Amino acid sequence: MSVRQLFATPVYDGELGHAALLDELADACRDLAMDDRAGRAWSKEHGYRGYTSYASLNDLPRRDPRFGDLVKLLDKHVAAFAVECGFQLHGKLKLDSLWVNILKPGGAHSGHIHPHSAVSGTLYVEVPAGSGAIRFEDPRLAMMMAAPQRLPDAPEPLQPFVHVAPRPGMVLLWESWLRHEVMPSTAKGERLSISFNYRQ
Numbered sequence: 001m002s003v004r005q006l007f008a009t010p011v012y013d014g015e016l017g018h019a020a021l022l023d024e025l026a027d028a029c030r031d032l033a034m035d036d037r038a039g040r041a042w043s044k045e046h047g048y049r050g051y052t053s054y055a056s057l058n059d060l061p062r063r064d065p066r067f068g069d070l071v072k073l074l075d076k077h078v079a080a081f082a083v084e085c086g087f088q089l090h091g092k093l094k095l096d097s098l099w100v101n102i103l104k105p106g107g108a109h110s111g112h113i114h115p116h117s118a119v120s121g122t123l124y125v126e127v128p129a130g131s132g133a134i135r136f137e138d139p140r141l142a143m144m145m146a147a148p149q150r151l152p153d154a155p156e157p158l159q160p161f162v163h164v165a166p167r168p169g170m171v172l173l174w175e176s177w178l179r180h181e182v183m184p185s186t187a188k189g190e191r192l193s194i195s196f197n198y199r200q
């Protein structure tokens, strides 16, 4: 007897591997938060606890070479993930958008997907103790009306929710349709991350 596991949900866990660039990116994120008045206003207006450039700036890799250097590295991670996903592509996946997130203590980000993209991901820059994990959810949740709960120690692929604890330098990638949220942070410091979307 064997049980086949069908319909995979790939999540890529890699390392940026460039400590110096990671330090530079922390500065770049904070520089941006200082300079980007529109982004600060948007964050305040939308109840974002901290700062995000998501709605205000769409040219970070051209604006600042530190982000440009990051994209060169991310391209390789995304290309490797695309192979693991078995994507049939005509050319490489291309960066569509990239933004900075500075979450203050207590900050969170409710469940969402990233429309119009193929692969989404986050580089974690600074992750003080107590920073919120990212929580992925089974996309079939809405179909599980009468499904039994899973045992707490059931294997990870059977769990309807999976928390991934970030660490500095971690490059996390997933397919853009996969719903996720950032759990509330109990950290005393700011949780810095850079998120991005790649498309065909």
Ligand SMILES: [Fe+2]
Pocket (backbone or CB within 6 Å): 112, 113, 114, 180, 195
């Ligand atoms: Fe997201």
